[in-house]
Amino acid sequence: MSKSGTGDVPPDTREEIMEATFRALSKHGYSNLRMRDIGEEMEMTRQVIHYHYDGKYDLMSHFLEYIIEQYEGSVEIDGDAPPREELDVRIHRCLFGPEFEDFSHWDRMKVYHELFTHAQNDERHREIFNEHYGRIRGSITEVVEDGIEQGVFRDVDAERMGQMITDLIHAARGRKLSLDQEDAPEQTWRSIDEFILDSLVREE
Incomplete structure (x- = not known):
């Protein structure tokens, strides 16, 4: 379970984390992706990811929902x-x-x-x-x-x-x-x- 539901993450923060995840995934792929790789794609400190998400698995679940929201909306x-x-x-x-x-x-x-x-x-x-x-x-x-x-x-x-x-x-x-x-x-x-x-x- 995530530390903070999607609705509790400030919209700007969520978007920055998710777009950084896009960039990191595009470079490293899913299997080799580390939280550190996502943090390197952000202007915010990497700790903000750990504050809102319980590791890579939890983040990827929310990231997948983020992609789908973009298309369905x-x-x-x-x-x-x-x-x-x-x-x-x-x-x-x-x-x-x-x-x-x-x-x-x-x-x-x-x-x-x-x-x-x-x-x-x-x-x-x-x-x-x-x-x-x-x-x-x-x-x-x-x-x-x-x-x-x-x-x-x-x-x-x-x-x-x-x-x-x-x-x-x-x-x-x-x-x-x-x-x-x-x-x-x-x-x-x-x-x-x-x-x-x-x-x-x-x-x-």
Whole structure:
């Protein structure tokens, strides 16, 4: 358990610690990362990390939540947007990400996926990833359900559709990051658009 819940860490302090963690992870990787490495990336004293977090494991759990917050909080959709438009926005954001002042979307995804590879041996991180994937899948499923109710989408299994799109997004990220297939996100975006979303729309 952390010494201080996320809500108890001053926002500026939390952001500095988390962004320093990004920089340190990018340089050293997860396996070789030391708290000292994070402290060297900060203007604040390293002791502030130890004051708020119970070591590397606790910090990494909060760091993972920080990454996820950035993505889940970055999707802004007009409440009156048609279901197809909302799906486009949500899927595009998952594939290409928001813009950041420091570290690009793919810099951040590289760190995210490195932590993902360790989740099989880490119950807490696996739980955080599962919750995040559940929310992505759920948000897509909900839009599909709304489209079906409005009569603009065909009557399909919305949960299976949400799972398939979520799986495609994850596979595209993995291809780019692990296999260096730079065009994977764009290829997947075009495939989802043409083979899934176009066919999902009910014909007049």
